[in-house]
Amino acid sequence: MKHTSIFVTLLMIVAIIASACAPAAQPTTVPQPTQAPAKVEPTKASEQPTAAPALADPTKAPEPTAEPAMEMLGGLPMVDAGAVTGDIVTAGSSTVYPLSEAMAARFQDEGYTGNITIDSIGSGAGLERFCKTGETDIANASRAIKSSEVESCRAIDREPVEFRVGTDALxxxxxxxxxxxxxxxxxxxxxxxxxxxxxxxxxxxxxxxxxxxxxxxxxxxxxxxxxxxxxxxxxxxxxxxxxxxxxxxxxxxxxxxxxxxxxxxxxxxxxxxxxxxxxxxxxxxxxxxxxxxxxxxxxxxxxxxxxxxxLARPLFIYSDPKIMAEKPQVADFINFYLTFVNEEIDAVGYFPASTSVLNGAKMALLIALGQ
Amino acid sequence: MQTTLKTTAAPIDLPQLDLHKRRRPHEIIIQAFLFACGIISIFVTLGIVFVLFQESLRFFGSGEVNLIEFLTGTTWQPAIGEFGILPLFLSTIITSLIGMLVALPLGLAVAIYLSEYASPRARGILKPILEVLAGIPTVVYGYFALTFMTPLLRSLFGADTVQIYNMASGGIVIGILIIPLIASMSEDALSAVPRSLREGAYGLGATKLETSLKIVVPAALSGISAAVIVGISRAVGETMVVALSVGAGPKLTFNPFESAETMTGHIVRISGGDLSYDSIDYNSIFSIALFLFVITFLLNLISRFVVQRFREVYD
Structure with missing residues (x-):
């Protein structure tokens, strides 16, 4: 009698502790965040836009009102940053990092309400998180993707699409x-x-x-x-x-x-x-x-x-058509990135890619979105 | 101590037998909870050891490196297949040694002052301050080393001899970091020395200093040695200070004013994303961690042994 009650309480305690430990363990399992938002997004996206632009408009009035008139900027559909929700996970080159950071800051200034993480871990590690573990939506790289990396990307059913965002003078x-x-x-x-x-x-x-x-x-x-x-x-x-x-x-x-x-x-x-x-x-x-x-x-x-x-060299970001389709916020961010990168790149300290190269990147995005 | 407890407890035991039989569910729950806590800490330790061994086995099993190369090689540069742990090990030893040279005399002096000389008032003020020192995050110490200690060393010895990242500044700051540890552990040991010993010394005409250094310190030697060994393992395992101030390139050098990289510093740099996961380079950091674990584990064993072997028992 006494023994069984001890045993039962012990079991209960262990169960309580196990359940108490579970939430603490979750944040460390990195792959999860990338999957969760993808499922939640479609429902959220339909609700939030009504609230978000109202917040964004008074602060950033001149730009958003001026641009819809053009509707297509460099062939890309306009992005209303205020209407974009959902998280974006990026990682990679420490060289591209300040540029991506500036673009993300501007994206948020113009009304984007989600979280965008940019890890500065090096191009190789960034492409690995994108291609091998599939933890990220976008990989930043200060070199072109290697064929071995393309292969590992394909192995997890991702097709890397390259976007040239600028030029660095090492x-x-x-x-x-x-x-x-x-x-x-x-x-x-x-x-x-x-x-x-x-x-x-x-x-x-x-x-x-x-x-x-x-x-x-x-x-x-x-x-x-x-x-x-x-x-x-x-x-x-x-x-x-x-x-x-x-x-x-x-x-x-x-x-x-x-x-x-x-x-x-x-x-x-x-x-x-x-x-x-x-x-x-x-x-x-x-x-x-x-x-x-x-x-x-x-x-x-x-x-x-x-x-x-x-020692001039190109700077890239990489993503995948499927991710862009599943997570429209990723496509929107890349669109936004390519549209406005030349307005930020000088202040960051890099040099704009030529118009034809940048147009090539925009085309690549259009093609990827068309899939 | 224990024997006296038992003898006093025994006579009361009989009349209380009834009380023992009464069931107290909350007691059981508390006991079970505490037991589970103990078990969890054991399992966590076992889990860490398991992962370390597993990943290290993968590293040594890759065929690119064998244990002898690992222990005797003088270059550590995983990207080109050079896996000699000596440069990392040596720099860990040098920084820890510098740290102990700072912490041991200062910590011991603080302990002697607090336990033998300080008035209760001074103690009441000083001890909490010492504990605050122990509560400062080590990353702050790291920046302290980089932005205060290194410039100080450079102004003393010249910017040409002292490199911007160097082992001396990291080592000294590690020393400052572990002073509170050494001081409080040694102070406990000194306070545990019975008053009769001191009074005996005074009775023989010893001065306060003689009593402290020749009677009390030797009597507390086992506790002090334990403090020193715990301090060493703390110094060996210290990470943020060395990651920030010692440097980011493994180098086999005995010159404390040159930059090098300690084992912990290397692990933290690599796991920060310098190398790809799932590569031999990445697995290599687990072998370093295992090496570190073995060192601190041995130090802990030695400390236990010292405490047991040299403990002086006074009544």
């Missing part, structure tokens, strides 16, 4: 106290500076000081890292990407971080430091860092337009 930066690189560097010198073959600046060029080179690079899963290997290291190592990567990763005093602010801080703090990252992070810290001329050309909008800056 900034190679040094400390303001660095005087020996005022004339800039050539791509060959840059490869040597970042390779294990040189420990000190003097080993690259005898005219430079015999101080150790302190290197700051984005992490190995970063699109910026991949691009640097491809554009700088690989050509210097007989076009062998593996050798180029090895040369960089075996270098001494190398700090790798996915957090570009860690790199900014590192270069800012040491006169023998050198680093590289997206131009936006340089622009934000232009008073603390010096961007180098590469092959005699300084990174700038005109140099990028003229195609003379050797």
């Amino acid at each position: 900034a190679v930066v040094v400390n303001p106290e660095n005087t020996w690189l005022d004339e800039g560097v050539t791509l060959e010198e840059l490869a040597k500076i970042f390779s294990a073959d040189a420990k000190t600046w003097a080993e690259v060029n005898p005219a430079w000081p015999a101080e150790p080179i302190l290197r700051f690079s984005p992490g190995t899963d970063s699109g910026t890292f991949d691009y640097f290997i491809e554009a700088v290291m690989t050509p210097a190592y007989n076009k062998d990407a593996k050798l180029g990567e090895e040369a960089l990763l075996k270098a001494e005093n190398l700090q790798l971080s996915e957090d570009d602010n860690v790199l900014v801080q590192g270069v800012e703090g040491d006169k023998n430091a050198i680093g590289y990252f997206g131009y936006a992070y340089f622009q934000e810290n232009a008073d603390k860092l010096k961007a180098l001329k590469i092959n005699g050309v300084a990174p700038s909008g005109s140099a990028v337009d003229a195609g003379t800056y050797p």
